[in-house]
Amino acid sequence: MQQFLPESLRILVQQLGKLPGVGERTAMRYAVSLLRGGPRRFEELGRALHGVATEVSHCPSCGFWADSGHCPLCEDKQRPETRLCVVRDSPDVLALEKFRAHPWRYHILQGLLSPLSGVGPDQIRLASLFERVRLHSVTEVILALDATVEGDATALYLRDQFRAQFPTVKLTRTAMGLPAGASVEYLDASTLENALVHRTEFE
Numbered sequence: 001m002q003q004f005l006p007e008s009l010r011i012l013v014q015q016l017g018k019l020p021g022v023g024e025r026t027a028m029r030y031a032v033s034l035l036r037g038g039p040r041r042f043e044e045l046g047r048a049l050h051g052v053a054t055e056v057s058h059c060p061s062c063g064f065w066a067d068s069g070h071c072p073l074c075e076d077k078q079r080p081e082t083r084l085c086v087v088r089d090s091p092d093v094l095a096l097e098k099f100r101a102h103p104w105r106y107h108i109l110q111g112l113l114s115p116l117s118g119v120g121p122d123q124i125r126l127a128s129l130f131e132r133v134r135l136h137s138v139t140e141v142i143l144a145l146d147a148t149v150e151g152d153a154t155a156l157y158l159r160d161q162f163r164a165q166f167p168t169v170k171l172t173r174t175a176m177g178l179p180a181g182a183s184v185e186y187l188d189a190s191t192l193e194n195a196l197v198h199r200t201e202f203e
């Protein structure tokens with residue numbers, strides 16, 4: 001159907017169709033809805049897209065999304081600096097923040113080790129993790145990583161590094177109840193909370 005469309009509209013439908021879960025039909029529905037909203041709707045959406053593209057960066061401490069400087073999670077003085085929860089990516093934080101009974105700060109690795117894809121320790125935020133542990137006398141590091149080959153490889157690497165560099169820091173890991181292959185980001189809240197409450201020391 002796209003061959004009948006003006007080029008700019010065709011490009012918009014193609015771009016919308018690249019979003020997860022959006023097929024060609026849904027992309028077309030979104031485009032029609034925007035067109036019906038008139039120029040103002042496009043301006044608002046354009047401003048929103050431009051704002052995110054130019055203003056959202058990463059918190060220099062934990063790596064979560066932030067406007068500039070530190071994120072609200074790191075500014076929250078209620079959270080002890082001595083307990084860090086290590087996750088793969090920012091959406092994992094959103095999943096873990098659904099329950100607030102367990103205060104900690106986060107450290108986002110922005111990836112996982114993957115020898116097969118050539119992702120080594122220097123490609124993810126490991127150096128800054130070790131620096132934070134050193135600077136803030138961290139006492140517990142909780143690994144809330146995906147139950148995947150990459151998540152396991154990262155956890156094992158961290159275990160070896162902590163044994164060698166920080167033998168007194170308690171290293172814990174979400175309970176093994178995480179289903180194999182599960183991403184933290186997509187786990188339901190009760191499974192995730194259960195895995196965190198029953199986290200075990202990682203030896």
Ligand SMILES: [Zn+2]
Pocket residue numbers: 059060061062063064070071072073074075
């Ligand atoms: Zn932060």
